[in-house]
Structure formats: C-alpha cells, structure tokens
Amino acid sequence: MRNQLFQLPIATPDGQFVARYSEKGLAELNFPQAGTPRRGVRSKNSSGARRTPRRGVPTTVMRSHRKTVAALKNALAGRRAKSLPPLDLMGTEFQKRIWNALRKISAGKTKSYGEIAQAIGHPRAVRAVGGACGANPIPVLVPCHRILAAHGKIGGFGGGLDWKRKLLEREGIVV
C-alpha cells in the first residue's frame, strides 16, 4: 500500500478528470471514463479506493489541486501551463528520468521514443521508453502525448489514441 492519496475530481470541458495527490504533490492523473486502463494494474474497487473527502484535505493538497486544475485546463486548451504543481512521481529511476525528459518538451513540439532514449543515455532502450511512457501516471501535464514513433507514426496512448490525436491537434501538431 502506498501512502494515503487524496483523490479529487477535476471538471473540464472534456470531462471529469481524476487527480490523486500525496502530501508532497500531484501523484496521479486519470482521464475521464475509464478508471485505470493501464496494463497490469489491478484496481480492486473495494473499500480500498479512497474517495473524495471534501474536507480533511491538507492545505498543501488543496494548493496543489488548484494549480493542477489551472495547468490541466491550459494544457487542454493547447497551451503549456506556466507553472506545474509539485509532482510526486512514484516509479523507478529509469521512469523518473524519462518523465523528467518528457517535461522538457515545449508545447507544439514532438519527439520520438528514440530521441527520449538517447536523451536519458540509453539509446537502445527505445522499447523500454515506450513502456515507461505507458506507465506515466500523469498524462497531459507530463506530455507523453508529444511522443511519436520514429517514422512519424502516432504510436500508442494509454488513455486512448483518440485523446492523443485530439491533444496533438489542439497544439497544432499534424501527423
């Protein structure tokens, strides 16, 4: 079991996102509809899933939530957020490196999995990079959708390929 995460909804024109925060910051962000469609994730929906305690939420979490909402809306509008909320990324060092590299990508630009692999010093681990992107807990804010396959192909996307295309088109990126 991880630390207790506070789960809060985010209403956007595209639906209701679900964000989960630790006391350090944003830990996870999910698309509307599907709960956790990532592979290999067993999400027993028993009482283990902590719902939204509208109060009893630490002020740090509320602050992160406010920033997250602003950043998410900006991102959905096709613009990069001026400032992201504090992120509490949980994963292996390899994944953290990749996610950190993803955050460096400016809005309206794309990179390939190979580019990311080279950026983190494992030029052959392109496949693993794809896996790490799929394990990215915070899509949109960590722009995993700006990663395209080598030959300009769309690649894949955990939250659904339609989302990826939509996000890319909103940023003016044509595939």
Next chain:
DNA sequence: CATCAAAAACTCC
C-alpha cells in the same frame, strides 16, 4: 529471497 519467463505506447533490416 533469487531466478526465469513473458510482454510492451519501438526501431531497424
């Protein structure tokens, strides 16, 4: 606890 085996949002021949 250490080891083996399979899968993955890729890339090159």
Next chain:
DNA sequence: GGAGTTTTTGATG
C-alpha cells in the same frame, strides 16, 4: 514482415 534491445512485472524454486 521479422529480429533485436531494454526494462518492468508476475510466477517459480
């Protein structure tokens, strides 16, 4: 279309 590379995850001894 097939083989190659790397990491993660679940099963096995």
